[in-house]
Amino acid sequence: MFCYHCQEAKKNKVCDTAGICGKKANVSSLQDMLMFSLKGLSFYTDRAEEFNLVTNKTSRFLAKALFSMVTNVNFSPADFVSMIEEAVTRRNSVRKQFMAAYQLRNGEEFNQPLPEEAEWQYSELSEDELTEKGATVGVERDMERLDEDVLNLQECLLYAVKGLGALAIHNLELNIEDDEQYRFLHQALNFTLNKNNTFDDILPMLDKSGTLGLSAMGQLELANNNKFGDPVPTTVYLDTQDNPGILISGHDLQDIEDLLEQTVGTGVDVYTHGEAISAHAYPALKKYFNLVANYGGAWQSQKTEFPKFNGPILVTTNSIQQPKKTYQEKLFSTGMVGWPDVPHISDRKPGQRKDFSNIIEIAKQSEAPAPLNEGKITTGFGIKALTDLTEGIAAAIKANKIKRIIVMAGTDGRHKERKYYTELAEALPKDALIMTAGDTKYRFYQHDFGLIDNIPRFLDAGQSNDFSAIIKFLKHLQKTLDLETLNILPVSFDIAWYEQKTILMMLALFALDFKNIRIGPTLPPFFTPNILELLANKYGLKGIDTVENDIEALMAGN
Numbered sequence: 393m394f395c396y397h398c399q400e401a402k403k404n405k406v407c408d409t410a411g412i413c414g415k416k417a418n419v420s421s422l423q424d425m426l427m428f429s430l431k432g433l434s435f436y437t438d439r440a441e442e443f444n445l446v447t448n449k450t451s452r453f454l455a456k457a458l459f460s461m462v463t464n465v466n467f468s469p470a471d472f473v474s475m476i477e478e479a480v481t482r483r484n485s486v487r488k489q490f491m492a493a494y495q496l497r498n499g500e501e502f503n504q505p506l507p508e509e510a511e512w513q514y515s516e517l518s519e520d521e522l523t524e525k526g527a528t529v530g531v532e533r534d535m536e537r538l539d540e541d542v543l544n545l546q547e548c549l550l551y552a553v554k555g556l557g558a559l560a561i562h563n564l565e566l567n568i569e570d571d572e573q574y575r576f577l578h579q580a581l582n583f584t585l586n587k588n589n590t591f592d593d594i595l596p597m598l599d600k601s602g603t604l605g606l607s608a609m610g611q612l613e614l615a616n617n618n619k620f621g622d623p624v625p626t627t628v629y630l631d632t633q634d635n636p637g638i639l640i641s642g643h644d645l646q647d648i649e650d651l652l653e654q655t656v657g658t659g660v661d662v663y664t665h666g667e668a669i670s671a672h673a674y675p676a677l678k679k680y681f682n683l684v685a686n687y688g689g690a691w692q693s694q695k696t697e698f699p700k701f702n703g704p705i706l707v708t709t710n711s712i713q714q715p716k717k718t719y720q721e722k723l724f725s726t727g728m729v730g731w732p733d734v735p736h737i738s739d740r741k742p743g744q745r746k747d748f749s750n751i752i753e754i755a756k757q758s759e760a761p762a763p764l765n766e767g768k769i770t771t772g773f774g775i776k777a778l779t780d781l782t783e784g785i786a787a788a789i790k791a792n793k794i795k796r797i798i799v800m801a802g803t804d805g806r807h808k809e810r811k812y813y814t815e816l817a818e819a820l821p822k823d824a825l826i827m828t829a830g831d832t833k834y835r836f837y838q839h840d841f842g843l844i845d846n847i848p849r850f851l852d853a854g855q856s857n858d859f860s861a862i863i864k865f866l867k868h869l870q871k872t873l874d875l876e877t878l879n880i881l882p883v884s885f886d887i888a889w890y891e892q893k894t895i896l897m898m899l900a901l902f903a904l905d906f907k908n909i910r911i912g913p914t915l916p917p918f919f920t921p922n923i924l925e926l927l928a929n930k931y932g933l934k935g936i937d938t939v940e941n942d943i944e945a946l947m948a949g950n
């Protein structure tokens with residue numbers, strides 16, 4: 393096993409026997425085998441594009457398979473075996489069509505050398521055989537044939553591509569598809585099969601993934617706003633009520649709406665967990681009186697928080713952890729999430745809602761949630777609310793009442809070093825405005841940050857997917873302040889990373905030419921010293937330092 397694609401890799405190097413996340417060696421090998429199979433598929437789909445032979449069905453499958461390998465999404469060996477089979481079946485079908493089209497056009501057979509991924513023969517291998525094969529085709533194999541820096545920078549590209557696949561599937565749920573994004577997924581996977589790539593070849597691919605990632609986030613934000621209304625600043629309560637409840641975690645607003653609609657009048661309340669807290673701000677969701685509160689904090693607290701909830705828990709989109717026995721029988725997954733023996737709620741049929749009747753019946757028999765937190769938080773500073781504040785923020789900047797905007801977006805995790813984000817947010821000077829998107833906010837969300845000229849000092853845009861709202865706001869602020877470029881705004885980014893979508897967020901900032909971005913609490917293990925030097929020179933990327941040093945540097949724009 394060799395996995396180092398999240399911030400919790402063992403000793404910030406690699407998980408080599410079992411994942412801190414709960415991923416076992418067999419699942420890691422099957423994921424490597426799936427990536428191997430997808431590269432083989434993309435070898436042909438990237439070439440078949442010019443013959444118009446790649447269907448949206450194949451692109452959707454590719455995006456879905458990439459999403460399944462994002463950290464903490466799917467741990468089910470059976471799901472990976474099924475996706476490997478589909479990848480090879482699709483590869484063989486596209487290969488046949490491509491070979492025929494190529495010969496017809498060129499009058500000769502396609503005779504370029506084939507990588508192993510493109511010609512590997514598969515016929516009904518067992519899960520064990522696929523696991524065994526997968527153990528030979530991961531990063532360790534590539535270490536023997538690629539330059540260390542090239543390999544690691546390409547891995548970074550693959551993580552960005554997985555993040556992009558996840559966003560494409562979120563968008564697909566809302567009937568949005570983007571040919572350029574799909575095209576890039578095929579292109580990027582095929583690109584990594586070239587053993588002669590250099591930094592100069594990889595950097596434009598990273599740049600493009602950042603640009604497409606931001607555009608995918610923007611599409612999702614818009615699609616959610618069109619469907620559920622523009623988020624409005626909303627007070628979310630953190631305490632519990634007397635009815636039994638269902639706890640919903642993850643990002644999928646459509647799942648939340650389906651659940652709310654089916655629980656109306658049943659005596660069952662709905663609580664959000666993790667990034668699902670953003671649901672409270674959408675008019676089409678907040679209208680449900682039984683969407684009562686947020687329960688608990690970020691994803692990594694589930695093992696201590698879920699047992700106290702008492703009712704059933706539904707995990708959508710990602711962030712599932714190995715369930716404890718104390719709540720396993722009340723845990724359900726849906727969408728791309730999977731854990732062996734955790735019941736999975738099937739996808740919705742066209743024009744219908746997902747069927748949550750089973751978990752609603754279980755909820756009715758459950759006790760009410762045990763109290764966990766008290767108080768409240770305000771969320772919902774989506775693009776409309778931020779736009780409404782732009783004139784005031786611009787005036788406060790001109791009057792030197794706001795000296796700096798500090799964006800603390802990204803994903804939370806378990807490391808104790810993450811207390812840095814709490815301490816930094818709370819110690820920032822009172823003329824610093826704090827903006828968040830993602831669950832890092834749980835580190836400081838209950839602190840009273842006060843106001844600057846009636847503008848809340850703490851503005852939470854919502855999910856990490858809502859990062860695009862912050863970027864759109866900054867573009868609007870740039871125009872209002874009449875600044876020539878975006879990157880001369882008084883804004884600094886202090887990003888907490890955990891998994892692939894945060895890497896995509898970082899690449900989006902690079903693509904927008906923002907400088908001096910901080911990534912923490914540790915730098916990605918796949919950034920070698922040479923990669924770090926490159927990113928530091930080109931983008932001013934840096935890790936975090938002490939709270940005191942970073943506040944001084946952030947406020948000075950360094």
Ligand code: SF4
Pocket residue numbers: 395396397398399400401402406407410411412413414415463464
């Ligand atoms: Fe380790 Fe993270 Fe990979 Fe899990 S996802 S095996 S914690 S590096």
